[in-house]
Amino acid sequence: MILNDKKTINxxxxxxxxxxxxxxxxxxxxxxxxxNSATKAAFDGDVVSFFGFSINSSVLYSYAISFSFLxxxxxxxxxxxxxxxxxxxKAFMRFxxxxxxxxxxxxxxxxxSNIEYGILLAITASLGYASSVVFYNAFLPEIASExxxxxxxxxxxxxxxxxxxxxxxxxxxxVSIPETFGFDGAGSATRFVFLLVGIWWFGFAHIxxxxxxxKRSHGKITGEVLRSGFNELKKxxxxxxxxxxxxxxxxxFFFYSMGVQTVMLxxxxxxxxxxxxxxxxxxxxxxxxxxxxxxxAYLFASISDKKGNKMSISLAIAIWFAICILAYFIGxxxxxxxxAGLLGLVMGGIQSISRSTYSKLIPEGTKDTASYFSFYDxxxxxxxxxxxxxxxxxxxxxxxxxxxxxxxxxxxxxGFIILSRxxxxxxxx
Numbered sequence: 001m002i003l004n005d006k007k008t009i010n011x012x013x014x015x016x017x018x019x020x021x022x023x024x025x026x027x028x029x030x031x032x033x034x035x036n037s038a039t040k041a042a043f044d045g046d047v048v049s050f051f052g053f054s055i056n057s058s059v060l061y062s063y064a065i066s067f068s069f070l071x072x073x074x075x076x077x078x079x080x081x082x083x084x085x086x087x088x089x090k091a092f093m094r095f096x097x098x099x100x101x102x103x104x105x106x107x108x109x110x111x112x113s114n115i116e117y118g119i120l121l122a123i124t125a126s127l128g129y130a131s132s133v134v135f136y137n138a139f140l141p142e143i144a145s146e147x148x149x150x151x152x153x154x155x156x157x158x159x160x161x162x163x164x165x166x167x168x169x170x171x172x173x174x175v176s177i178p179e180t181f182g183f184d185g186a187g188s189a190t191r192f193v194f195l196l197v198g199i200w201w202f203g204f205a206h207i208x209x210x211x212x213x214x215k216r217s218h219g220k221i222t223g224e225v226l227r228s229g230f231n232e233l234k235k236x237x238x239x240x241x242x243x244x245x246x247x248x249x250x251x252x253f254f255f256y257s258m259g260v261q262t263v264m265l266x267x268x269x270x271x272x273x274x275x276x277x278x279x280x281x282x283x284x285x286x287x288x289x290x291x292x293x294x295x296x297a298y299l300f301a302s303i304s305d306k307k308g309n310k311m312s313i314s315l316a317i318a319i320w321f322a323i324c325i326l327a328y329f330i331g332x333x334x335x336x337x338x339x340a341g342l343l344g345l346v347m348g349g350i351q352s353i354s355r356s357t358y359s360k361l362i363p364e365g366t367k368d369t370a371s372y373f374s375f376y377d378x379x380x381x382x383x384x385x386x387x388x389x390x391x392x393x394x395x396x397x398x399x400x401x402x403x404x405x406x407x408x409x410x411x412x413x414x415g416f417i418i419l420s421r422x423x424x425x426x427x428x429x
Contacts, residue, residue, distance in 0.1 A: 004145055005143070011207055011211030012156065012212065013155050014159065015207075015208035016157060016163075017159045017162070021167045021201060022101075023129060024161075024286065025167060025168055025171055026107070027265060029283055030190060032266075032268040033277075033282055035061060035118065035122075036058070036273075038118075039112050040057070043057075043115075046058070048060060058273065058401075062388050062391055063388075064119045065388050068122075069130060069381040072131055073381050076131070076377055076378050078230075079131070089135040089214055090209060090212050092135045093132050093208075093209075097128065099124060099131075100126075100127070101202035103125035104121075104125050107122070107195075108191045108194050108195045111191075137373045137377070140356075141362055146360055150352075153352045153356040154353075157348045158297050161290045161348060163204075164290060165291060168290065171193045171283065245422045252419035253354055255411045255412075255414040256414075256415030257354075257380045257415075258384070259320060259411040262390075262408055263324070266404075271336065275336050276333070289347060290344065296344060297348035297351075300350070300353050304353055309353055309357040313350060316346045316350040317416045318412075320412050321412040323339060323343055327402070328405055387408070387411065
């Protein structure tokens with residue numbers, strides 16, 4: 001593939017357009033709220049029966065998300081090794097896209113009482129999304145030069161926000177006036193939305209599949225190849241470790257990702273349980289977040305251009321910490337809308353700049369970019385495992401998500417301190 005080719009970059013960015021509807025609508029906006037109301041109705045309260053065990057429904061959902069990312073962490077080294085050896089990044093990206101999108105379609109049949117079925121599909125969809133993104137991200141150094149990575153990364157996230165907002169608006173209309181479209185209630189309309197998400201993700205992903213190219217080889221997959229992924233991670237770590245500032249960035253990324261990803265994944269449950277947000281109100285909150293996030297991604301890319309990646313990320317971490325503190329005290333819905341806008345500002349910014357900053361850490365001329373991004377995603381997903389488990393455990397101990405949200409602030413403090421000790425050049429590492 002040719003570096004900085006406009007057509008290839010547009011196609012690559014289109015995958016953000018395709019898969020972000022899952023991340024927004026299923027993970028963030030609608031499924032957690034639907035899951036909460038459907039299980040409460042089916043089990044007459046917050047405590048559900050899951051394979052014979054009694055557990056709080058929110059704690060169960062938090063642990064299910066942790067489990068999906070734990071599986072991903074185990075699989076990444078193996079799959080990235082095979083992807084680099086066989087030149088099959090696109091093949092794995094396609095497989096996990098199909099897995100995740102079909103799981104979304106399957107959620108159409110989840111009604112609350114069949115909670116084991118719903119949790120299983122939620123785990124499968126999460127695994128498909130998280131794993132496909134690893135191989136998607138690994139194409140970034142192959143399509144964009146270092147000086148263009150910040151902008152290309154931001155463009156991808158922005159396309160994702162715009163596409164997901166469009167489908168979210170459609171979802172809001174369907175859920176708000178379901179009878180107009182022939183549904184017998186908000187529940188059946190919501191389940192139809194899951195169907196739409198799966199079809200959207202599956203369909204638009206093929207734009208990227210058509211343009212991205214694998215450098216295929218036909219070597220036989222042996223036990224050594226399967227182990228090579230773990231060996232590659234060791235080599236990647238060793239390569240990055242040669243630069244103390246690179247390793248400090250990764251440690252910082254690990255800690256602040258615990259907070260960022262956990263808050264993003266579990267904020268809808270927080271809004272429903274602690275603020276008393278209804279489904280329609282929560283969708284409006286998500287719309288605010290997404291619309292602001294489009295500008296936020298470009299804002300932090302601009303800050304990075306002028307002041308450097310370190311300043312851009314540090315500012316975002318500081319705002320994320322403030323969000324955790326404010327969330328602990330907020331009880332008013334109107335004020336929560338303002339907090340949502342602040343969250344949107346830094347949500348796209350920190351994800352986009354983190355991805356492009358890491359891309360610049362990869363040594364020039366590296367061919368096994370899947371292994372480098374596998375290391376990046378293992379770091380992020382392991383952070384999610386610990387973050388969501390911590391969130392669920394604090395909730396189980398104290399009975400309130402406010403304490404869990406306050407606990408997340410600690411990870412931002414640690415990440416900020418570590419990053420402050422890293423010396424990153426302006427716009428690069």
